[in-house]
Amino acid sequence: MKPLSSPILDEKLKEHVLIQYLSRFTTVSEEDAHILLENLDVRSFKKGDILLREGQISPWCYFVLKGCVRQYYLVDGEEKTTNFFTEGTPINLYEGFYKNAPAKYYLVCLEDSYLSVGPPEDTSHPLATKFEPVCRLSSQEESSKYQEMLAMYMIHSPEERYLNLLKTRPDLIERVPQYYLASYLGVTPETLSRIRKRIMSK
Amino acid sequence: MKPLSSPILDEKLKEHVLIQYLSRFTTVSEEDAHILLENLDVRSFKKGDILLREGQISPWCYFVLKGCVRQYYLVDGEEKTTNFFTEGTPINLYEGFYKNAPAKYYLVCLEDSYLSVGPPEDTSHPLATKFEPVCRLSSQEESSKYQEMLAMYMIHSPEERYLNLLKTRPDLIERVPQYYLASYLGVTPETLSRIRKRIMSK
Numbered sequence: 167m168k169p170l171s172s173p174i175l176d177e178k179l180k181e182h183v184l185i186q187y188l189s190r191f192t193t194v195s196e197e198d199a200h201i202l203l204e205n206l207d208v209r210s211f212k213k214g215d216i217l218l219r220e221g222q223i224s225p226w227c228y229f230v231l232k233g234c235v236r237q238y239y240l241v242d243g244e245e246k247t248t249n250f251f252t253e254g255t256p257i258n259l260y261e262g263f264y265k266n267a268p269a270k271y272y273l274v275c276l277e278d279s280y281l282s283v284g285p286p287e288d289t290s291h292p293l294a295t296k297f298e299p300v301c302r303l304s305s306q307e308e309s310s311k312y313q314e315m316l317a318m319y320m321i322h323s324p325e326e327r328y329l330n331l332l333k334t335r336p337d338l339i340e341r342v343p344q345y346y347l348a349s350y351l352g353v354t355p356e357t358l359s360r361i362r363k364r365i366m367s368k
Numbered sequence: 369m370k371p372l373s374s375p376i377l378d379e380k381l382k383e384h385v386l387i388q389y390l391s392r393f394t395t396v397s398e399e400d401a402h403i404l405l406e407n408l409d410v411r412s413f414k415k416g417d418i419l420l421r422e423g424q425i426s427p428w429c430y431f432v433l434k435g436c437v438r439q440y441y442l443v444d445g446e447e448k449t450t451n452f453f454t455e456g457t458p459i460n461l462y463e464g465f466y467k468n469a470p471a472k473y474y475l476v477c478l479e480d481s482y483l484s485v486g487p488p489e490d491t492s493h494p495l496a497t498k499f500e501p502v503c504r505l506s507s508q509e510e511s512s513k514y515q516e517m518l519a520m521y522m523i524h525s526p527e528e529r530y531l532n533l534l535k536t537r538p539d540l541i542e543r544v545p546q547y548y549l550a551s552y553l554g555v556t557p558e559t560l561s562r563i564r565k566r567i568m569s570k
Contacts, residue, residue: 239523248519260512264505271519286508298500303466305507306488310462312514317450317473319521320554321441352522 179280183231187254191303201292206282217273217281218259223266227286228257233279234341238349239271247349250276250338258308260286276342324353325361381482385433389456393505403494408484419475419483420461425468429488430459435481436543440551441473449551452478452540460510462488478544526555527563 181203188194208231218224220240230251237249248271251257261267263286288294318330328351331338348358383405390396410433420426422442432453439451450473453459463469465488490496520532530553533540550560
């Protein structure tokens with residue numbers, strides 16, 4: 167992990183993404199924002215850097231300030247893409263930290279990325295107590311989001327999943343290579359290509 | 369919603385399911401357990417009772433003490449089953465409570481059920497502050513669980529999903545009617561029947 171090459175860019179970026187995220191759950195005073203940003207451990211990663219491998223136990227959680235992290239499972243030698251974490255998204259590695267359970271999947275940077283890195287429960291943080299309810303709310307929102315994503319995946323056809331992605335995460339369509347997107351939607355790249363053509367011709 | 373007919377059964381049940389659940393995240397003293405159980409609003413529901421309809425905003429969260437609640441989406445007049453909440457499971461209705469968003473799905477009791485009912489954030493509860501980290505941990509666990517359920521649904525075939533269910537939630541196979549189970553696994557009842565025969569003959 168390399169130190170940041172541009173601390174000035176980074177300050178703006180941290181403030182923008184992290185404080186905007188936290189402001190969804192609480193009022194962040196200027197003083198709180200200052201303490202939070204001072205205590206944030208931000209690291210830069212290169213496209214292709216692997217954050218976690220199957221079988222490893224991660225002592226960290228991440229929060230994406232810039233970039234994109236792909237989650238995949240290796241099934242009979244084939245990578246099955248199951249998630250993309252982009253700006254303003256926590257990567258919660260609860261199973262590793264709290265249950266000491268080895269990961270069943272891989273996390274790899276799909277782009278050069280800036281991530282804040284830390285233990286999921288840092289009681290030494292000066293705002294730990296104050297921000298405990300924020301962490302609870304954020305986790306509740308994440309839980310609710312994944313429940314809905316699961317339900318949507320269950321009830322939708324691959325074409326509907328693609329249309330839903332266009333509506334809810336249009337940036338992914340632009341920034342993610344076709345074969346990863348196809349895997350994520352549960353189809354072959356050829357089928358995804360046909361789906362796109364069908365939609366474009368409508 | 370009806371008052372409980374058997375408070376004695378209920379005390380045992382509450383203690384068993386709720387305290388066991390909370391003990392996964394913290395040490396629950398006898399005094400804490402007493403306060404928690406005293407303040408719990410437990411209600412009984414009949415098989416078929418609807419807890420939430422599409423379009424409604426739920427002011428409540430639930431925790432299943434006994435029974436089974438089915439979640440389904442109504443798609444072109446057809447019920448698509450997307451979740452079963454059983455003993456020791458929170459039913460988190462974050463979107464309704466915090467975002468005032470109408471539900472996109474239905475929640476219906478699949479069996480006679482005992483549920484604890486309450487607002488998701490009850491600051492007047494005598495143990496609210498003490499149990500804030502527990503609620504955060506519980507939500508993080510839920511979030512992690514649904515992320516894994518989503519990934520498993522994505523990477524598995526319907527037959528693998530059924531085998532996974534046999535391993536992780538064998539009770540569902542026994543207590544849930546075939547057509548709901550088929551819907552949950554993303555197949556027709558006929559296909560589920562073929563999957564079961566194939567597995568039994570192995």
